[in-house]
Amino acid sequence: MVHLPLPVSSYATIYGVDKPIMRLTILGSGSVYGAPVLGCECAACYRARNHKEYARAETSALLEEDGFRIVIDAGLPNLQDYFSKFSLDNILLTHYHMDHVMGLFKLRWGCNRTISVIGPDDTEGCGDLFKHPGILDFKQKAVAFKRVELGPFRITPLPLEHSKLTYGYFIESIYDESKSLAYLTDTVGLSDEVTTFLQKQQIGLAIIDASEPPRDEPPRNHNDLTMALNIHNQIQPVDSVLTHIGHELDVWLEENPSSLPNNVSVARDGQSYHLGIQEALCHVSS
Amino acid sequence: MVHLPLPVSSYATIYGVDKPIMRLTILGSGSVYGAPVLGCECAACYRARNHKEYARAETSALLEEDGFRIVIDAGLPNLQDYFSKFSLDNILLTHYHMDHVMGLFKLRWGCNRTISVIGPDDTEGCGDLFKHPGILDFKQKAVAFKRVELGPFRITPLPLEHSKLTYGYFIESIYDESKSLAYLTDTVGLSDEVTTFLQKQQIGLAIIDASEPPRDEPPRNHNDLTMALNIHNQIQPVDSVLTHIGHELDVWLEENPSSLPNNVSVARDGQSYHLGIQEALCHVSS
Numbered sequence: 277m278v279h280l281p282l283p284v285s286s287y288a289t290i291y292g293v294d295k296p297i298m299r300l301t302i303l304g305s306g307s308v309y310g311a312p313v314l315g316c317e318c319a320a321c322y323r324a325r326n327h328k329e330y331a332r333a334e335t336s337a338l339l340e341e342d343g344f345r346i347v348i349d350a351g352l353p354n355l356q357d358y359f360s361k362f363s364l365d366n367i368l369l370t371h372y373h374m375d376h377v378m379g380l381f382k383l384r385w386g387c388n389r390t391i392s393v394i395g396p397d398d399t400e401g402c403g404d405l406f407k408h409p410g411i412l413d414f415k416q417k418a419v420a421f422k423r424v425e426l427g428p429f430r431i432t433p434l435p436l437e438h439s440k441l442t443y444g445y446f447i448e449s450i451y452d453e454s455k456s457l458a459y460l461t462d463t464v465g466l467s468d469e470v471t472t473f474l475q476k477q478q479i480g481l482a483i484i485d486a487s488e489p490p491r492d493e494p495p496r497n498h499n500d501l502t503m504a505l506n507i508h509n510q511i512q513p514v515d516s517v518l519t520h521i522g523h524e525l526d527v528w529l530e531e532n533p534s535s536l537p538n539n540v541s542v543a544r545d546g547q548s549y550h551l552g553i554q555e556a557l558c559h560v561s562s
Numbered sequence: 563m564v565h566l567p568l569p570v571s572s573y574a575t576i577y578g579v580d581k582p583i584m585r586l587t588i589l590g591s592g593s594v595y596g597a598p599v600l601g602c603e604c605a606a607c608y609r610a611r612n613h614k615e616y617a618r619a620e621t622s623a624l625l626e627e628d629g630f631r632i633v634i635d636a637g638l639p640n641l642q643d644y645f646s647k648f649s650l651d652n653i654l655l656t657h658y659h660m661d662h663v664m665g666l667f668k669l670r671w672g673c674n675r676t677i678s679v680i681g682p683d684d685t686e687g688c689g690d691l692f693k694h695p696g697i698l699d700f701k702q703k704a705v706a707f708k709r710v711e712l713g714p715f716r717i718t719p720l721p722l723e724h725s726k727l728t729y730g731y732f733i734e735s736i737y738d739e740s741k742s743l744a745y746l747t748d749t750v751g752l753s754d755e756v757t758t759f760l761q762k763q764q765i766g767l768a769i770i771d772a773s774e775p776p777r778d779e780p781p782r783n784h785n786d787l788t789m790a791l792n793i794h795n796q797i798q799p800v801d802s803v804l805t806h807i808g809h810e811l812d813v814w815l816e817e818n819p820s821s822l823p824n825n826v827s828v829a830r831d832g833q834s835y836h837l838g839i840q841e842a843l844c845h846v847s848s
Contacts (some may be wrong), residue, residue: 314642314672315697325646353639353664356600360611374667374689378639381660386600403660403689411601 278303278546296342298455298551305543306332307487307522308375320526334375335520344427355379369395371442372402384410396441418443434470436463439497455551461485461520471510479513480551486518489528519543564589564832582628584741584837591829592618593773593808594661606812620661621806630713641665655681657728658688670696682727704729720756722749725783741837747771747806765799766837772804775814805829
């Protein structure tokens, strides 16, 4: 389980600014296979098996500002442990594939609270989540390009290109629109409409699906590295962080260490990013 | 995660017998709610939150003899960690409710091996397990009362009374039929046919669903304590262990400490039982 940084409860003068900090912490950065993969002896799985800082859990993140906390995707199987240790305000789902919602199946059986889960209007959902929601409230649906406010965040759902109805999210701070984030997984490429929308924004940090090494054949359902870097180049964030990493991409990156631009890095579980395009992006390992 | 006892690789002369030991280890003993329940301040959840030996994971068990190992039910979300640390030969499922199969969703994406999963012929299964089985092989189906051999075990599926097609299992050692086990969860009562079958067997240990305290109204889908003790009395095992325990039953048992017969106990995660009706049942905590 990722060791989360201390909660950001109010203004962060320790960073020389007098505004609330907007922080994203990677809870998981793995593809559906994660790392280590059972039975796999590749260099990435060997490393992840022996050094847990290289392990990759289900892709998900924690977004915080001014004491308000949103979990983006719910694939961590021990998600209820986070909710028991911290006050978490909402869950924002990209889609209802199992590796993005598995943690809801246990979390729903909590008591004495209601947790709002906001995601695509996918009538199937996953398993019996809608039939037996327990303490989860699925009423609020994300609608493409319809901006909503959640606590200190303005959130715009962006239709992604995936095998199930999926939204990425463009997220701004209500305190300072220059603090902004584009969360873009799971997807294979972006539609022209989403690309055009993002090109009109100032994006501090883009979190981009990059599941596989560069492929000769067009990838299905997830970006390979080439497509991920194309997205980075098209939408021009200050920084990009690649996520939903498969073990084969980890091996490829070890063998091709100079393949990423300076402002593109690879996510690690537990890593935090402080957002704001007027200041240097602050990468803080947990 | 339960700390498993050392593997039993061959004959166990340390116990004064020269036959392989048949051992059952409780991997999880909790109801679908488990313990602690998020947000619950009952005495059982408080205790489970502060003393992890009282926590209850998803009901499941590990059965071993002569180096052969079967996992009964796959609800532990970290199930792949067991498969990476030990050689496990088969998975035996009682049914396809999420709290009994959740661990399969990650486990399936392993590589370089095939894992046979034997369970009821439930055409729905759970989620997309059958559509995307990965390394899991669901071909072998359990059939009511049709005994099969798996390694050193003779296993007879027993139809249980539940909201989804569910089998319990009567399991004997091929080395010594007096080593026997009846695994009876999830169920609310037993059919006459199953009761009659079990009354004809010598049962060393019965593992019995007991999810709730005694109720005034007939329980649905799971035994309350009264029904669990009725089953114990009807099938007359040497010992019974209650499992699939809900937090409300834990509280009730604390308040009613003399409510169980001497040969009935409550499961704890990690506890092991050495089986054989000719010798005293050996309870070993991990």
